Each structure stands twice: as structure tokens, then as C-alpha cells.
Amino acid sequence: MNRANMHVWGWLLLLPAAALLALFTHYPALATILHSLYSTARPNRPSRFIGLDQYATMLDDPVFHQVLWNNTIFALGTIPASIALALLMAVWVNDRLAGRGFLRLAYFTPTILPMIAVANIWMFFYTPDYGLVDQIAGLFGFARHNWLGSRDTVLGCLIVLTIWKEAGFFMIFYLAALQQMPPNLAEAAALEGASRWTFFRRVTFPLVMPTTLFVLINAVINSFRLVDHIVAMTKGGPDNASSLLLYYIFEVGFKYWDTGYAAALTVVLLALLAGLATAQFLYLDKRVHYR
Amino acid sequence: MDFDSWAFPGIACAYNNRRGNLAARSGGSRTPGAHCGLATGGRVSEIVVESVSKLWGATKAVDAVSFTAAAGQLLVLLGPSGCGKSTTLRLIAGLEAASAGRIRIGGRDVTDLPPAQRGLSMVFQSYALFPHLSVAENILFGLKVRKVPATERAARLQRVASLLGLDTLLERRPSQLSGGQQQRVALGRAIIAETPVCLMDEPLSNLDAQLRQDMRREIRGLQQKLGITMVYVTHDQTEAMSMADQVILLRQGRIEQDAAPAELYARPATTFTARFIGTPPMNLIALADGAAGAVVRGSDGPALFDDKGDGLLAGIRPEDIRIAERQGVPARIVTVEYLGADSVAACTIGDQPIAVRTPGRLNLKPAAAVSLLWSPAALHLFDAATGRRVDDDRLRRVRDRAFVASA
Numbered sequence: 200m201n202r203a204n205m206h207v208w209g210w211l212l213l214l215p216a217a218a219l220l221a222l223f224t225h226y227p228a229l230a231t232i233l234h235s236l237y238s239t240a241r242p243n244r245p246s247r248f249i250g251l252d253q254y255a256t257m258l259d260d261p262v263f264h265q266v267l268w269n270n271t272i273f274a275l276g277t278i279p280a281s282i283a284l285a286l287l288m289a290v291w292v293n294d295r296l297a298g299r300g301f302l303r304l305a306y307f308t309p310t311i312l313p314m315i316a317v318a319n320i321w322m323f324f325y326t327p328d329y330g331l332v333d334q335i336a337g338l339f340g341f342a343r344h345n346w347l348g349s350r351d352t353v354l355g356c357l358i359v360l361t362i363w364k365e366a367g368f369f370m371i372f373y374l375a376a377l378q379q380m381p382p383n384l385a386e387a388a389a390l391e392g393a394s395r396w397t398f399f400r401r402v403t404f405p406l407v408m409p410t411t412l413f414v415l416i417n418a419v420i421n422s423f424r425l426v427d428h429i430v431a432m433t434k435g436g437p438d439n440a441s442s443l444l445l446y447y448i449f450e451v452g453f454k455y456w457d458t459g460y461a462a463a464l465t466v467v468l469l470a471l472l473a474g475l476a477t478a479q480f481l482y483l484d485k486r487v488h489y490r
Numbered sequence: 491m492d493f494d495s496w497a498f499p500g501i502a503c504a505y506n507n508r509r510g511n512l513a514a515r516s517g518g519s520r521t522p523g524a525h526c527g528l529a530t531g532g533r534v535s536e537i538v539v540e541s542v543s544k545l546w547g548a549t550k551a552v553d554a555v556s557f558t559a560a561a562g563q564l565l566v567l568l569g570p571s572g573c574g575k576s577t578t579l580r581l582i583a584g585l586e587a588a589s590a591g592r593i594r595i596g597g598r599d600v601t602d603l604p605p606a607q608r609g610l611s612m613v614f615q616s617y618a619l620f621p622h623l624s625v626a627e628n629i630l631f632g633l634k635v636r637k638v639p640a641t642e643r644a645a646r647l648q649r650v651a652s653l654l655g656l657d658t659l660l661e662r663r664p665s666q667l668s669g670g671q672q673q674r675v676a677l678g679r680a681i682i683a684e685t686p687v688c689l690m691d692e693p694l695s696n697l698d699a700q701l702r703q704d705m706r707r708e709i710r711g712l713q714q715k716l717g718i719t720m721v722y723v724t725h726d727q728t729e730a731m732s733m734a735d736q737v738i739l740l741r742q743g744r745i746e747q748d749a750a751p752a753e754l755y756a757r758p759a760t761t762f763t764a765r766f767i768g769t770p771p772m773n774l775i776a777l778a779d780g781a782a783g784a785v786v787r788g789s790d791g792p793a794l795f796d797d798k799g800d801g802l803l804a805g806i807r808p809e810d811i812r813i814a815e816r817q818g819v820p821a822r823i824v825t826v827e828y829l830g831a832d833s834v835a836a837c838t839i840g841d842q843p844i845a846v847r848t849p850g851r852l853n854l855k856p857a858a859a860v861s862l863l864w865s866p867a868a869l870h871l872f873d874a875a876t877g878r879r880v881d882d883d884r885l886r887r888v889r890d891r892a893f894v895a896s897a
Binding site for chain 2 (some may be wrong): 389391393420
């Protein structure tokens with residue numbers, strides 16, 4: 200077989216996968232960017248090129264500002280907390296202790312449950328008066344509270360739920376990383392008199408940094424990607440207090456059928472995620488010790 | 491055994507010169523710690539292990555083991571894998587809790603103390619270096635934990651680094667080092683603590699043969715120079731023989747023999763010791779009663795000595811046997827292994843295998859008939875049923891009545 204033939208063969212072998220990727224990933228992404236530059240077609244008014252008008256609208260859209268702010272709070276509330284909790288749980292169940300298999304399973308269970316089921320469970324927790332939260336709060340003399348119905352508490356409620364659901368998933372990655380660590384590192388540190396905290400700070404934490412980077416990127420993406428619990432629990436309400444960027448895109452696109460604006464919002468979301476992921480890699484990669 | 495012949499006093503400090511002019515330095519002082527500035531602060535600690543046991547469920551990993559490592563001594567725990575030697579070391583270190591018995595270090599009962607309070611350092615088989623920290627950070631880890639002032643830390647690091655020839659490697663990560671260099675870092679981390687006791691868990695088993703030999707000398711040199719009490723675990727009898735002041739041979743969690751290397755070689759107390767020490771180890775040949783005295787079982791003579799032979803094992807070291815044209819015990823060559831300086835011939839007498847080690851190259855074909863000779867003093871006797879060495883009086887009587895004699 201000569202060289203040219205080999206190249207043809209190579210490309211032919213790549214073709215099926217490349218075609219699928221192009222059709223379902225690259226083309227839609229490019230089409231979205233293109234769509235965002237056109238107005239939405241209406242029965243009496245066909246779509247026309249409007250340049251960056253959609254993005255200009257966005258700058259003046261109070262709901263967009265609100266959901267972006269909500270999403271920032273949601274990300275800041277869920278990411279550090281779920282990662283810290285995941286690491287804590289992983290260190291805990293990595294120890295030699297009775298019933299640790301059971302404990303690991305218990306921690307992982309929220310991950311197995313579908314988000315809709317989780318939302319149902321937590322709807323019950325948050326129900327005013329006879330929900331679990333109000334009942335426990337009532338024991339200590341607190342007044343009833345409509346947790347999901349109040350602008351002040353609804354986002355916090357979703358943050359708690361998300362931490363509960365995500366931490367178990369991230370724990371699995373940390374657990375895998377911890378089990379890669381040779382046990383005699385801990386013994387060497389114990390001989391030097393290092394406390395558990397010193398060992399964690401100086402050895403464990405730096406050694407699981409690659410996992411932290413991986414988990415962090417996943418957590419950031421998830422914080423912009425999760426939408427099921429909003430659909431099931433709050434529909435973004437009350438008064439957009441729990442609406443996140445992706446849910447807003449869904450509303451604009453499939454409730455108001457303003458597909459051009461939805462496309463523009465999608466481009467912003469993609470740019471945001473790409474920017475965050477790149478920044479994390481560039482910033483953290485130098486600080487991570489890879490084995 | 492005389493160690494002074496090879497334990498170069500200058501070796502540790504002169505490490506940098508090793509590739510250059512070690513010979514020129516080897517006349518240095520041999521006062522422990524004298525010219526290295528590193529010492530154990532005058533504290534020398536003896537380690538006393540008193541009927542210590544460790545149970546894993548129903549299995550006795552260590553079974554009522556008692557021994558003493560005198561201050562400044564290098565004690566080797568030797569044995570095949572699974573004999574409990576590493577567990578014994580970990581019990582001394584405090585990494586495992588003893589099921590029974592007491593451990594005292596420097597007169598202080600440390601049985602219930604955590605590892606850090608026992609005043610010891612340890613080198614692990616896999617080195618247990620922190621992979622994300624530089625060589626300097628690895629060595630300084632313990633001092634930082636113990637909040638030693640920065641100026642003292644720097645001075646001690648400087649001393650240890652030059653002692654071990656690590657000066658140019660301090661900024662590297664462990665993954666950028668060779669196996670031998672990693673070993674040195676692990677050693678550095680142990681000696682910078684300046685503890686009177688250092689424990690070593692098969693520290694050389696991950697190195698190649700040449701490096702192992704160099705490090706053996708270096709560790710022994712360091713131990714003597716710093717005046718440390720060292721407990722050293724190995725399965726390699728060469729390491730044990732060449733480094734130790736005292737060797738404890740373990741078998742299935744029990745002490746088989748506790749003796750100096752020379753004693754272990756010259757007077758093995760059991761057939762287990764006899765089979766473990768020496769390359770190749772001592773031949774153990776089953777004897778039987780013959781017409782004129784004890785004969786090798788399955789052969790029809792000649793008699794080895796004028797006594798009963800049933801129930802006895804004759805022990806003869808391969809290096810004590812000579813191959814002769816006639817006069818000796820007739821044997822047949824099975825194979826000959828040429829090792830350079832000497833050859834090891836596997837032979838049979840009757841149905842008993844026997845190895846013979848002779849200097850130089852041995853030009854004998856398999857199945858060749860030979861005659862084997864040894865001096866009466868080379869003969870050891872063991873009770874076949876108990877595996878124990880027969881008592882000295884009986885052995886002397888037998889040696890006096892031996893027929894096979896080296897000309």
C-alpha cells in the first residue's frame with residue numbers, strides 16, 4: 200500500500216465517528232452562533248440578519264441579569280461546599296472503620312437517584328408546616344416557613360439539595376484517588392509525629408489535586424447544566440428568584456419560542472463554560488502534581 | 491567476623507569522593523560521629539523486646555519473640571517472607587500494636603506510645619517519599635512538623651545532604667531520581683531526625699545487585715559513624731551476614747536462632763538455619779546404619795563415622811567438600827554450574843543430593859563418577875526428627891571417629 204492510499208484509509212476509518220461528531224456537535228454549535236445573529240421568524244415577519252442586536256437586548260434584559268446573578272450564587276454555593284464535603288466523606292470512609300462499605304453506599308445513593316426523584320424527596324422536606332424541615336424547626340420553636348415559596352430562601356434550598364446530590368458523586372473520585380496513595384506515606388508521617396490535619400494539608404490534599412481539578416471542572420459545568428430540579432420544584436419562581444441560565448434559555452426557547460434570543464443566550468453560556476474551563480486548566484495545571 | 495576490613499570509616503562523609511579518591515580518604519577518624527557533625531546527641535538506646543506477640547485473628551504473625559539489640563548495634567531480622575520479621579519491626583516502630591509483651595527503648599517502656607514518641611526513625615522498603623515534595627522538603631518534613639527553627643533546619647539539611655551526596659539534587663522531585671538516589675533521600679529523612687534508633691524494612695530490595703552492595707557498605711558505615719542502634723529487616727542472608735553485629739533468624743513468627751553472623755554460619759542450631767545460611771546452603775544428608783558405621787542413606791558405604799546413623803542428618807557445607815580421584819565417598823555428578831570464581835557441582839551420593847563448591851572451573855560431565863572428601867571438623871549433625879543440632883559432646887565423639895578425612 201503506498202502512502203497516499205494509507206492516508207485515504209486513515210480518513211475513511213475516521214469518517215463515521217467524525218461525521219457523527221460534526222453532525223451533532225460541531226454543526227449545531229456553529230448553527231447556534233449563526234442563528235444568534237438573526238431575528239426570530241414570526242408568521243408575519245421572516246427571520247433577517249440583525250447582527251449583534253440580540254446581545255444588545257441581553258445587556259438590557261433584567262431577567263438575564265437576574266439569572267446570571269442567581270447562577271453565580273448557585274455556583275459559589277454548590278461548588279466549594281460539595282467538593283469539600285466530598286473530600287471529607289472520602290477521607291472518612293477510606294479509613295479502617297466498621298461498616299464502611301455500607302457508609303460508602305449510603306454516601307453514593309443520592310447520585311444513583313434520578314433528579315426528579317430527588318426533587319420529590321426534597322419537596323417533602325421543604326413543604327410548609329408538615330415538611331421535615333418545618334417539623335424539626337418547629338420542635339425548637341421556629342415559626343412555619345414557605346421555604347420554596349419565598350424569594351429569600353428558594354435559591355438556598357436548591358443549593359442544599361444540589362450539594363447533597365453532588366457530594367456523593369465527587370466522593371467516588373476522591374476515594375479512588377485516596378486508594379492510589381501508598382499507605383506507608385501515612386506511616387512515614389506518623390513516625391515524624393505529623394497530626395492528621397498536618398498530613399492532610401501537606402500530603403493528602405496536594406496528592407489528590409489532579410482529582411480536585413477534574414472534580415472542579417465537572418462541578419462548574421454541572422452548576423450551569425443542572426435544570427431538572429428547577430423544572431420539578433420551582434419553575435424558576437417565585438419571581439425568577441430560582442431561575443438559572445439554562446432554565447432561562449429553555450423558557451425563552453420553548454415557552455416564548457424566541458429561538459433567536461435563545462440561541463444568543465446559548466452562545467453566552469457556551470462561552471462562559473469554555474472560558475471557565477480554560478481558566479481553571481491554565482491556572483491550576485501548573486499547581487497540580489501529577490504522578 | 492571482622493567487619494573492619496571493609497567498613498571504611500570515611501565512607502559516609504567521603505561519599506562525594508567515592509567515584510574519585512576514596513582510598514585517599516579511608517584513613518580518617520573512626521570515632522562515631524566525630525567528623526560529620528551529625529550525632530544522636532550522646533543518647534544511645536538499647537532495644538529490648540520481651541515476649542512480644544502479634545495475632546491476626548487466629549494466626550500468630552509474631553509468637554512470643556524476645557531479643558535485645560544492644561546500644562549502637564546493628565541487629566538484622568532475617569527470614570523468609572511471611573516469617574514475621576517486618577511485623578516485628580512494625581511493632582517496634584509502633585505502626586502495629588502488640589497483642590502481648592513489652593517493648594523498651596533506652597530503658598523506657600514504649601509499648602503503648604505512638605510511633606512519634608518512641609524516638610526512632612524508619613526507612614521503608616518502598617521509601618515512602620512524598621512524591622509532590624522536593625528532596626529538601628522530603629528530608630525536612632519531620633523537622634517542620636516538630637517546628638524546629640528554620641536556621642537549625644537549614645544547617646541540618648546541609649549536613650545530611652553532604653553526608654549522603656545529595657547536595658545537587660535538593661530541588662528535584664523523587665520521580666526525577668534514580669532508585670539509588672531515592673534510597674539516599676529516604677536515608678536522609680531518617681538520619682536528619684538524629685534519633686538514637688533507626689529501623690530499616692528491606693531498604694535495598696528495590697535496587698540492582700551492584701548498587702545493593704555499595705549501599706550495604708554505606709548504610710553500615712553510617713550506622714557505625716553515627717552510633718545508631720539499627721534494626722534491619724531483610725530476607726537476603728548475604729545482607730545479614732555482611733552487615734550485622736547480631737542476626738535473628740525468624741521462622742513462622744518464632745526465633746529460630748539469635749546469634750552473631752559467624753556463629754550462625756559455623757554452628758547452625760537447626761536444620762532450618764543450616765538451609766537458610768550460605769550460598770549454596772549447607773548440605774543435609776540423611777544417614778543410615780551401615781555395617782561399619784553410619785552411611786549415607788541409599789548408599790552402601792563407605793561409613794562416614796563409627797556410630798549409629800539412623801535418624802541423623804549430616805550437615806556439610808559445599809565449600810568444605812573437595813572432589814578427589816578416590817579415597818572419599820563415591821558420588822555422581824548431576825550438573826555443574828560455573829560461577830566465575832568457583833563452580834558448584836550438584837552431585838548425588840546414593841539417593842541423597844549434595845552440592846560441592848570448588849574454586850575455578852570444574853571440567854566434569856554429568857553422570858561422571860567422583861569421590862568426595864571433607865575434614866571431620868566440617869561435619870555437623872542434626873536430629874532428623876526434631877531438626878535440632880546434636881549436642882557438642884556427641885558431635886566431638888563422632889568427629890573423632892570419622893573415617894572420611896581430607897588429605
